[in-house]
Amino acid sequence: MVASSYNVTLEINLMGANMAEDKIPWMCHICDHRSTFGEGIVCSECYKLTCNEHMTTATVLNTDTGLYELKKICVECQFRKTLNQ
Ligand SMILES: [Zn+2]
Ligand SMILES: [Zn+2]
Numbered sequence: 514m515v516a517s518s519y520n521v522t523l524e525i526n527l528m529g530a531n532m533a534e535d536k537i538p539w540m541c542h543i544c545d546h547r548s549t550f551g552e553g554i555v556c557s558e559c560y561k562l563t564c565n566e567h568m569t570t571a572t573v574l575n576t577d578t579g580l581y582e583l584k585k586i587c588v589e590c591q592f593r594k595t596l597n598q
Contacts, residue, residue, distance in 0.1 A: 558590035
């Protein structure tokens with residue numbers, strides 16, 4: 514009797530922990546796409562979460578090393594860069 518009730522309590526606790534983990538949603542700041550599945554990619558320029566579709570890879574000059582690096586930036590930041598050029 515005692516053992517079975519202990520098991521039930523443990524099961525509920527585990528379920529609660531899983532649900533809490535699933536409840537962390539991320540949202541793409543461009544299309545407002547919300548998802549709790551997987552995780553968004555953080556733009557290396559504006560540090561905002563971006564979905565796969567609005568994330569691009571750009572070649573950015575690192576002024577510290579003088580080398581070009583591949584960076585994942587969102588389409589918004591990429592657009593801003595093309596305007597500045
Ligand atoms: Zn998006
Ligand atoms: Zn960005």
